[in-house]
Amino acid sequence: MTVQYAIHAQNLVKNYGSVQALRGVNLDVRPGEIFGFLGPNGAGKTTTIRCMLDLIRPQGGTLTVLGINPQEDPVAVRERTGYLPGELNLYNNYTARGMINLLNHLGGNHADNAYINELAKRLQLTLDIPIKNLSKGNKQKVGLVQAFMHRPELLILDEPTQGLDPLMQKEVLRLIREVRERGTTIFFSSHIISEVEFLADRVGIIRQGEVVEIIAPEELRERALRTVQVRFKSPVDAQTLQVDGISVLETNAAGDRVSLRVTGEMDTFIKTLAHFPVRDLEIERPSLEEIFLQFYREPGGEA
Template identity: 40%
Template sequence: MTKLIEIKALEKSFGKTIALKNVSFEVNSGEIVGFIGPNGAGKSTTIRILLGLIRADAGTATIFGKDVWKESVDIHKRVAYVPGDVNLWPNLTGGQVIDLFLSMHGIKVDKQRKENLMKRFEFDPTKKCRAYSKGNRQKVALIAAFSADADLYIFDEPTSGLDPLQERVFQDCTREVLAKGASVLLSSHILSEVEQLCDKVAIIRQGEIVESGSLSDLRHLTRTQITFQTQEEIKGIEEQPYVHDLIREKEAIVFQLDADHLNEFLTFIQPYTVLKFESAPPKLEDLFMRHYETVKGGD
């Protein structure tokens, strides 16, 4: 596979604060990589380095085989970027800003494509930007990005402020650009978004990549919330090593289950008459916490 983004041993400090430490990962042609971590973990710093906005202290970062600092102008011609907090010119309309973004990219505006995206995102381009909510400001950047035929899309919390229906439009548009051969680096804290879109995930914690791979490879780090009720009183479940944070409610038992021990749990409750059984997939925060507990336990 062709490496579109290649980061090796990247380091960055701001005074005495270490923002990035030995960060390495890559994005190959035709794939989407989820770049995830809590606030302050180093995601935005990494992205700013990739965009040539700040310079790394050590290590290398290339896009299309070009140095992100020395050749940023050439790189930007083939990259579309959407930040998590979009600032716009207050006296321009949304439609004017979209056209301005595309002209800065050197792209001739495809009016039909732009109109189609505005319709899908339910966006009114005639209002002045000062009147837009956060979600509408995000739509301006997203419509401009998806209107461009970029080879690489870099999204930093792109759906911040969007409602669930618009999040789904974003996901559909992302799949469409992937189908055309583009690649995507997606920084997001929304697990469903990452699960549905990403081929691989890189987890950053306190400036370091602590885990990377496909989501299926990382399942051993997750816990699933189980809610169930049996006709008979169930005993001994608290002692099972795969059961965590168990709560006995009036009519049900709720706990966190190590995801790779589901079969063992089902075998355990097989002798009982099950009246209710619900399984909720782990949230991204659960993935973080499970991993951080593992890291702390090994320190």
């Protein structure tokens, strides 16, 4: 049976005592897409994910995963879902293989050894080492193998590349793209903006328990502020650079170095700059925090 949404949340509310963790999350994830979920610590990412697997129960709103209400039939949801928790803990007295086998038993023995070995090989994970002797990155690989091994319809990955070295991060991103090619829907949370840009078809931004926007990943940077340092061959009148979307932050005494803030697309800025003799140009990529700041800025101006 095909469903309209792989994940559908409407006005999802979750409180921990007086703390409002989710204040009405609205979210739609389409089947077969890669959906990135971005937000600072405490924004409600993990709470939303844990509701999807019925590990915690929301107090309000509706939620369906693969067309099923997780509270009504959690086992049916989990049968078709692979999950990597953000805070991964494993049994230290098991080997990596023993842990994976245990989870495979609990998953109904749907994973075949050949695929487990293939995943381990790709992630350069030695399966016969005790968990207690594994580094944080290698433990993360165990978590990834167990999430992928059943070839689930939906993968929910809470910070999938944390603790991995850059080369391994790229391998994991390739793996995620490959399984998407097979039709898997991927819902992942991340703090790494380049990862979200590379991977996601759409990005949901969560702030203080509310999804404030769902956008295409390229929009993330387009809408963010960039700081640009320009060195000119000769002094320029900085005021002439100040057009729509560009503001001057600082100019040196000689007038040949200008620091600018650019908002939106770079096209206007580059065309403006083309009228001047440029020696050097440096664009500072905005950090995730700066992007969040931009999204989270209240109409009044305070973030």
